[in-house]
Amino acid sequence: MNQYKLLLLCCMASLGSYAQRDLYIVHANVLDVKNKRLVADQTIKINGDSIVSVGKGTAPEGANIIDATGKYLMPGLIDAHVHFFQSGGMYTRPDVIDLRKDHPYPKEIQWTHDHLEEQLHRYIQQGITTVIDVGSSEYFLNQRKAYIGRPDAPAIYMAGPLITDEMPYGFDGLGQDAPFVLVKTPAEARAAVDSQLSYDPDLIKIWYLVYHTTADAFYPCVQAAIDEAHRAHVKVAVHATERNTARLAVEAGADYLVHSVEDSLIGDDFVEMLRQKKVILCPTLIIEDGYERSFKQSLALSTTEILGSDPFVLTSLIDFPYYADSALVHRYKRAADRQWIPTVRRDSIRMVNLKKLSDAGVTIVAGTDAGNIGTLHATSYLNELKSMQQSGLSNWQVLQASTINPAFILGPNDAEPQRSLKRAAQASSVSQIRPGGKANLLLLSGNPAENLDNLKSILLVINKGIPIQPDTLIKLNPEALVQQQLDAYNAHNLEAFLSTYSDSVEVFILPNKRVCYGKDQMRKIYDFLNHSPNLHCQILNRIVQGHYIIDQEHITGISDITDGAVVYEVKEGKIRRVYLPIL
DSSP states (O other): OOGGGOOOOOOSSOGGGTOOSOEEEEEEEEEETTTTEEEEEEEEEEETTEEEEEESOOOOTTSEEEEOTTOEEEEOEEEEEEOTTOOSSTTSOTTTSOOTTTSOHHHHHHHHHHTHHHHHHHHHHTTEEEEEESSOOHHHHHHGGGGTTOTTSOEEEEBOSEEESSOOTTOSSOGGGOSEEEOOSHHHHHHHHHHHHTTOOSEEEEEOOOSSSOHHHHHHHHHHHHHHHHHTTOEEEEEOOSHHHHHHHHHTTOSEEOSOOOSSOOOHHHHHHHHHTTOEEOOOOSHHHHHHHHHHTOOOOOHHHHHHSOHHHHHHHHTGGGOSOHHHHHHHHHHHHHHHHHHHHHHHHHHHHHHHHHHTTOEEOOOOOBTBTTOOTTTTHHHHHHHHHHTTOOHHHHHHHTTTTTHHHHSOOTTOTTSOHHHHHHHHTTTOOSTTSBOOEEEESSOTTTOGGGGGOEEEEEETTEEEOGGGSOOOOHHHHHHHHHHHHHTTOHHHHHHTEEEEEEEEETTTEEEEEHHHHHHHHGGGGGGOTTOEEEEEEEEEETTEEEEEEEEESSSSOEEEEEEEEEETTEEEEEEEOOO
């Protein structure tokens, strides 16, 4: 069977209905991530969602076959630090920037509810077949069950609300949508854990901050929460970015540090403690950069980020410099400018600490903290991997951190020999190309062990045994497509802009004067996007009428401010015609 004609099979039934026959991948160059080697000309037999065999051999006549000659097969990627209660846009953290007068936070909550499935599709589209949400809400703990076994969604592991003694501004009184739970005593910490256990979380999460208290003051609560979780054989993830809080968290029994120490270089004693206690660490190197780029108005969005992210989330970031409250915009820009030197210092500390931990044999996993302002779901992942590489990790070490290492987060350890064996078994097989392993695989046209950018060359995602062409996962409606081209326009990314248009696009000056036909002409006409750094288009009003979008646009950054109504006609998932006003 031609690999490019395999159809996306997505439905709501159980996994058993997806695949009726064995699937064979033949002549594949397999990345043995565990042993850091490439194994040529392998045949992989898949039955259901599991790998049956790996080795030399041929497929029987009439079988479902994917010919992987000259291609590279690797385990699916794992983002070990995401937050689905956050969108990644400018409105998602009222404790950081309060824009609720124009975008009420309940509206943001509803957006995260309505777009969860689409976000999951975006993860699969980027080759991320497993995600670990290390701080969500009761709502999302319930929702994850709806995606078990679905090939169009990654495997989801999830913690409940973050246990903290610092309730962030704007997050109180949210009921089942609360992502934080406030505790002040060890008894309250134990009760918070017990309340979450009824939802069968994969982890308990503690937010160990020292903004208005001391590390020692909150330590009894941290210890109580960890002890209570461990009694239920559930591991504990801790946010602790200071050397002292990280040390105390590990001493209390933390299993997973979801950030690196950023206030000082770590010593050999701390490194040895993590190694001996088998603590796992996720460095999350890019999150501060996401905030800074957003507030400094220096996003420099990649084509992957523009085309692979939600267009309306992107718009909230791109349009921030043009927000109505210009005093607020300037205030945050000045603050981000002042923060630049401390951020660079913290980035350097995190990178040096990461290399030291990795060299010492501490288990490192890749995670983005996606959902925070400027750290986009799914499309931010490669940026994180490249930052890990820049810290001194080899490509093979980065690939281990993004595939096999995260399985240890959920696996058993010496302190918890009786912990959920079922969950541990699932985790241990989720990212290895071996008999009995999960059939979560990526077929690539290039070798990522040579160049991490080859992780963008995905031909097929094989998720839970089902081959999926990435470009079949998300079909933007006409409004979203037009918004995506606007984002590309405002990001001055000509290639992303043109990708939203039909090859036979026609551009007219109203009423019917055609001034452009086809992408080649359009590329020449719109080349000014590459040379107009201040160009920006705002939508003042929009009418959506079926396949037609009518935008009242306000363009600045050129010699004259231009206003006018533009009509877009969308056909077959592309912009087919554009009608411009007479200027």
